[in-house]
Amino acid sequence: MTFDKKTAGGVTIEELPAEARFSLRVRDGERAAVAGALGLELTDTVGVMTSGSGRKALCLGPDEWVLSGAPGDAAAITAACAGVYDAAPHSLVEISEREIFIRASGPAVEALMATGVARDLSRIGPGQGARTVFDGTPVVLVREKTDSFRLNVWRSFAPHLLGHLFHVQKELASGL
Amino acid sequence: MLLIHCPYCGETLPETEFAYAGEAHIARPENPSEQTDAEWVEYLFMRSNVKGVHFERWRHIHGCGRFFNAARHTVTDKFLTTYKAGEPRPDIEALTGIKAGVKEGEK
Amino acid sequence: MSTYRIQGRGRVNHSEPVYFTFDGKTYTGLRGDTVASALLANGVHLMGRSFKYHRPRGAVSAGSDEPNALLGTRRGKGQFEPNTRATLQEVRGNLETTSQNKLPSLKFDIGAINDASYMMFSAGFYYKTFMWPKSFWDKVYEPFIRAAAGLGVAPSEEDPDDYAARYVHIDLLVVGGGVAGIMAALTGARAGAKVVLVDETAEMGGALLSEPAVTIGGMAGWDWLAAALEELESLGVQVMTRTTAIGYYHENMVGLVQRVSDHLDHVPEGAPRERLWRVRAKQVVLAQGALEKPLVFDGNDRPGVMLASAAQTYLNRYGVKVGSRAVVVTTHDSAWYAAFDLAEAGISVAAIADIRPKIDAELVSKARALGIEVLPSHTVITTRGRLRVKSVSVAPVSNGAVGTSRVIPCDVVLMSGGWTPSLHLFSHTQGKLKWDAEAQVYLPDVKTEEVEIAGAGRGLWGYGAALEDGVVAGRTAVKALGLRATARAPGVGVDRPGTGIMVKDLPTNGDPGKARAFVDFQNDVTAKDIRLAVREGMRSIEHVKRYTTNGMATDQGKMSNMNGLMIASDALGKAPPQVGLTTFRPPYTPTTFGALANYVRGHQFEVTRKTAIDSWAEENGAVFEPVSQWRRAWYFPKDGEDMAAAVARECAATRKSVGIFDASTLGKIEVVGPDAVEFMNRTYTNPWTKLAPGRTRYGLLLGEDGYIRDDGVIGRLSQDRFHVTTTTGGAARVLNMMEDYLQTEWPDLKVWLTSTTEQWATVAVNGPNARKVLEPLVEGLDISNEAFPHMSIAECTVAGLPARLFRLSFTGELGFEINVPASKGRVLWEALMKSGAEYDICPYGTETMHVLRAEKGYIIVGQDTDGTVTPGDAGLDWALGKKKPDFIGMRGLKRPDLVASGRRQLVGLLTSDPKVKLEEGAQIVLDPNQPKPMKMVGWVTSSYYSATLGRTIAMALIEGGFDKMNDTVYIPMPDKTITAKITGTVFYDPEGEKVKL
Structure with a gap:
């Protein structure tokens, strides 16, 4: 853990535990084969997350998914993809260590998010996500529930983002 | 802040997620080595710099990551349309009645 | 209570006195007062001095258009703001206010001598007065202008307040809380739209707050207002008072500044002073009303x-x-x-x-009934009185x-002088105005955004018309949103619409040359100034504006623009639309830097990226330097060491035994796919086909113009997988460039790119003892020179961590770079420190890294290259895959200018005096005795003291440098001219034996 959980101003900011994460890139023709090997569906609708076999895949771009699984699942994911590589060429690159995972949740979470995200958050429903920018910092955000967001941020940007989040938490706690 | 429609995401999103990437429809020659100096200069340096409808590239860099093309009016700063990389230049005159690449007053 | 307050009247709270100070004296106001209303209640009209002539001034308006009553306001240390409009700032406890432009006091001001020297300060006086003699420019005129310029006093302490910002996405934004705006908001909200209604004052209601006699919907106007606001709230409308729409930007984005806590006696912990709202509204209704013009x-x-x-x-x-x-x-x-x-x-x-x-006739008879003398066809000649009008x-x-x-x-x-529709925000959208010749006003015409203008803003007068128009605008917006509107306008009683005419400066029988008939109060511009500007050749209103400064004060001419235009038109003998109209630009009213900067200040001003090893460096006394967004350990001084001593020690330790360096910031890109090698061949200059898995190569990346863009060591992990490293600053740029080619030029290639910069922490271990330090920690790999030669890469375990191990060197010594999962970077570092203890392993920073690489002549892209350097210029021709059919920049390298002789080439420089260190960037000449301006043949790109060589070394780009080996060149500096000899760039171990240990 790199920071302590804190609740104030109607939001809780906490760090989420590590998980096995991969950047998966594959074209239309080979997508089904890779999806089959991984045991989940791979949608080509940007922003939509699918799950299966204890794994999740968030579509970030037309040929790009961020794949996540339990921490011990990395070797199995790598092996599953390697098994179909020759027939269905793709790119699987482990990025488990690249990001810090932050959860912001609570009744005031939309106000917190609206201090940094220029997107219309009402268009991102539970189970959906997107790569975007939070106050100048590139992030992948996922709406887990109506009042709960997950922010995946590159490790070195995390202190800056957290500095912002904790500052706004104090602002929200002021009630003004 | 502009709103830009990403043809890959199918969403109209804030400009902060995008990066401008220069004039569109300037293809890299198939065999650069066979290019004359004059041809290479044309490819490398010459840009249209229109006052009016400009075809240009953008990248949804903080989103889906794709490069795409747009037609934007350089006077009003309004996007007329965006389309995927590799697709042909749309007929702006048919879309909007504005002549592409024609200077104001020459219409 | 003062004699000017009417007990029980108005919307202030008569049972809640509020104490504040003005120029040190305590005054009593009521909760709900502005500073201006409270001072007026105390009989105080004199609130400031004017900018140019220091004339006594009082509040002329009761709103945000106020040009005169500008005060300094203060809450506590650092919480000072100049030019606060007394007509907008609410009284609160702990509010200190001060008048401005006074010298030494408000009632007695010696600066008012400017008023007597009126002739000297007429239009264009800057251009006429401060011309000659030239010697006066910086000694007399500039100090004078600087002392006179500026309104109020800039705060000198850091602002301790917080400022906030928020994005909001809605269906309908209504700007202006008068009856038109309220009706538009009600129309939208009743149709189910998500609505925000804003007003810049402390209360919704607009002009209705000043006209309690009006009845609306059969109710007293103020009762209707209360009911309407209650309904808006129940419909979920966000009603925001003290909120100014400062600018209207593209695609219906409107910037709002909300004054969150300036009116509060006590500010809660963590509360912002102001909040910037970035509103994206599908529809906007502007109901900003009209501004009254002075005569x-x-x-x-x-x-x-x-x-x-x-x-x-x-x-x-x-x-x-x-x-x-x-x-x-x-x-x-x-x-x-x-x-x-x-x-x-x-x-x-x-x-x-x-x-x-x-x-x-009704007005006349009512006036007479009230005992008011009626004087039709009358003009005003003058007023008298020193600090207050007497007649x-x-x-x-x-x-x-x-x-x-x-x-x-x-x-x-x-x-x-009649009313001007407030169309500032509409003008921000580049909306076109048209001149209404009958009403003598500009009205909105061609729109560029999804916007409606309602009420007085489009020249409609009276409450009935405003309410009706609010509904019309609301309905139009609702329809555009695809909703159905049902709202209707309520009926109005005691409406007082009225009409009027627009005039230029009033006719007078006095000497027009002596008249102080002000058009722009804030900038002290008179009618005479405007007429003078026309006489002196100004024809466009834009020129008149700049020559006289009319409308250029902080109020952007809210009161003065139309009067200025009418006078200029009269002087030119043209109709106003032929003279033009100046452009309104954001912000609508003066805006604090705090609101615009909001969260982006202090620690949050800029991102500071830190590596996993940064904490160790900090704990061990590192001095840091910024490198692009990163902060990197620069050097590690021991007690009493300065930078030079620390760097000399770090260099010596590394060359003699072993040094350790945090290289985590290097960019890393994983290139994967069946066409990975083809992609590498097309992008980097080098040939990659024959690079075997497990081997690495120095890669050079050019632009199509043939100039060096980036470099780095690239390892082939398997047939289809490359680990590319880039420079620290180039990581994002290189990935973007690669994606560009891949997506748009070579979409047929089956290869994908992933940034792994932050997946890995990278530690470099260099020096003759590097292997001895590393070997005990490595599992699953033989790292002997035979099994793991220079320029190898392998996956293995280091210190129990999964690792990608490179054998490479950026120092010229035996070197390894160990990549481990980022979160374990410090674990690896500490394991290496422990293992290296017996070899006195020395942590070094970026400065030592620079010195060591310079001793070897290794370039830093961006330091030894500047975007106009070819591989040939940098002595890197060997890195070009000349047999390849193509790579980015290959054709560019054949451009005539790039193959011409006399190009600047990268060479070494040794100063004649080995103790003299050249300045990086210093210019080089061949003949120090030539007349100035001298012909400069190049400049110094890198310069260091080399402890290893016991002397200074440098690199430089010099015209035709490769053919000038051993020539002497000269580097003229302010105090002396330095001589140096041109050499090769490799100062240390030219045979390259050390890396092969």
Whole structure:
């Protein structure tokens, strides 16, 4: 853990535990084969997350998914993809260590998010996500529930983002 | 802040997620080595710099990551349309009645 | 309670006194007062001095258009703001206010001598006065201009307040909380739209707050207002007071600044002072109303001379009598109604002088019934009084001839020159205006955004018309949103719409050359200045504006623009639309830097990226330097060491035994796919086909122009997988460039790119003992020179961590770079420190890294190259895959200028005096005795003291440098000329034996 959980101003900011994460890139023709090997569906609708076999895949771009699984699942994911590589060429690159995972949740979470995200958050429903920018910092955000967001941020940007989040938490706690 | 429609995401999103990437429809020659100096200069340096409808590239860099093309009016700063990389230049005159690449007053 | 407050009247809370200070004296106001209304309630009209002439000034308006009553306001240390409009700032406890432009005191001001030197400060005085002699420019004129310039005093302490920001996405934004705006918001909300309604003052209601006699929907106006606001709230409308729409940007984005806590006695912990809202609305309704124009006559700026509507507002909204004996001068019916309200409240209204010959009979009879003398066809000649108006002179006008004037004693003069629709935000959208010749106003015409204008903003007068128009605008917006509108406008009673005319400066029988008839109060621009500007050749209103500074003050001419235009048109003998209209630009009213910067300050000003090893460096006394967004350990001084000593020690330790360096910031890109090698061949200059898995190569990346863009060591992990490293600063740029080619030029290639910069922490271990330090920690790999030669890569385990191990060197010594999962970077570092203890392993920073690489002649892209350096110029021709059919930049390298002789080439430089260190960037000449300007043949790119060599070394780009080996060149510096000899760039171990250990 790199920071302590804190609740104030109607939001809780906490760090989420590590998980096995991969950047998966594959074209239309080979997508089904890779999806089959991984045991989940791979949608080509940007922003939509699918799950299966204890794994999740968030579509970030037309040929790009961020794949996540339990921490011990990395070797199995790598092996599953390697098994179909020759027939269905793709790119699987482990990025488990690249990001810090932050959860912001609570009744005031939309106000917190609206201090940094220029997107219309009402268009991102539970189970959906997107790569975007939070106050100048590139992030992948996922709406887990109506009042709960997950922010995946590159490790070195995390202190800056957290500095912002904790500052706004104090602002929200002021009630003004 | 502009709103830009990403043809890959199918969403109209804030400009902060995008990066401008220069004039569109300037293809890299198939065999650069066979290019004359004059041809290479044309490819490398010459840009249209229109006052009016400009075809240009953008990248949804903080989103889906794709490069795409747009037609934007350089006077009003309004996007007329965006389309995927590799697709042909749309007929702006048919879309909007504005002549592409024609200077104001020459219409 | 003061004699000017009417007990029980207005919307202030008469049972809650609020104490504040003005110029050190404590005054009592009421909760709900502005500073201006509270001072007026205390009989204080003199609130400041003017900018140029230091003339006494008082509040002329009751709103955000105020040009005169600008105060310094203070809450505590650092919480000072100049130019706060007294007409907008609410009183609160702990509020200190001070008047401005006074010297030494508000009532006695020696700067008012400028007023007597009026002629000297006429239009264009800057351009005429400060011309000659030249010697006066920086000694006399500049200090004078600097002392005189600026309004108020800039704060000198850091602002301790917080400022906030938020994005909001809605269906309908309504700007302006008058009845038109409220009706538009109700129309939207009743149809189910998500609505935000904003108003810049402390309360919704707009002009209705100043006209309590109006009835709406059969109710008293204020009761209707309360009910409407209640309904808006119940419908979920976000109603925001104290919120100014400062700018209208592309695609219906409107910037709002909300004054969150300036009105509060005590600010809760963590609360922001202001919040910037970035509103993206599908539809916008602008219901900003209209601004009353002053009349232009001699002495129209004296304290006590104010807009008629302002007096009405002070009376009805704040319960304040602005004086005891008023004279009204007007061209519009609205001032008559103001006069009636004042008279009915017990203020003596001596007379109404109206420039119009024919006035509505009902108005005349009502005035007479109230004992007010009616003076039609009358002009104002002048006012008298030093710090407050004491009398006004009026005179009849007949067929353009001004008759004999008479003096009417009074303590306030209420003026009205009609109303200007407030179209500032509409103008921000580049919306076009059209001139309404009958009403003599500009009205909105061609729209560029999804916007409607409602009410007085488009020239409609009266409450009935405003309510109707609010519904119309609301319905249009609702329809565009695809919803169905049901709202209807309520009926109105006691409406007082009225009409009027627009005039230029009022006719006078006085000497027009001496008249101080102000057009722009804040910038002290008079009618005479504008006429002078026209006489001196200004034709466009844009030129008149800049020559006179009319409309260029912080109020952007809210009061002055139309009067200025009417006078300029008259002087030019043209109709106003032929003279033009100046452009309004954001912000609508002055905006704090705090609101614009909001969260982006202090630690949050800029991202500071830190590596996993940064904490160790900090704990061990590293000095840091910024490298692009990263902070990197620069050097690790021991007790008493300066930078030079620390770097010399770190260099020596690394060359002698072993050094350890955090290289985590290097960019890393994983290139994967069946076409990975083809992609590498096309992008990097080098040939990659024959690079075997497990081997690495120095890669060079060019632009299509043939110039060096980036470099780095690239390892082939398997047939289809490369680990590319880039420079620290180039990581994002290189990935973007690669994606560009891949997506748009070579979409057929089956290869994908992933940034792994932050997946890995990278530690470099260099020095003759590097292997001895590393070997005990490595599992699953033989790292002997035979099994793992220079330029190898392998996956293995280091210190129990999964690792990608490179054998490479950026120091010229035996070197390894170990990549481990980022979170374990410090674990690896500490394991290496422990393992290296017996070899006195030495942590080094970026400065030592620079020195060691320079001793070897390794370039730093961006330091030794500047975007115009080819591989040939940098001595890197060997890195070009000349047999390849193509790579990015290959054709570019054949451009005539790139193959011409005389290009600047990268060479070494050794100064004649080995102790003299050249300055990086210093220019180089071949002949130090040539006349100036000398011909410069190049410059120093890198320069260091080399502990290894016991002397200084440098690299430089010099014209034809490769053919000038051993030549002497000269580097002229301010105090001396340094001589140096051109050498090769490799100063240490030229055979490259050390890396092969």
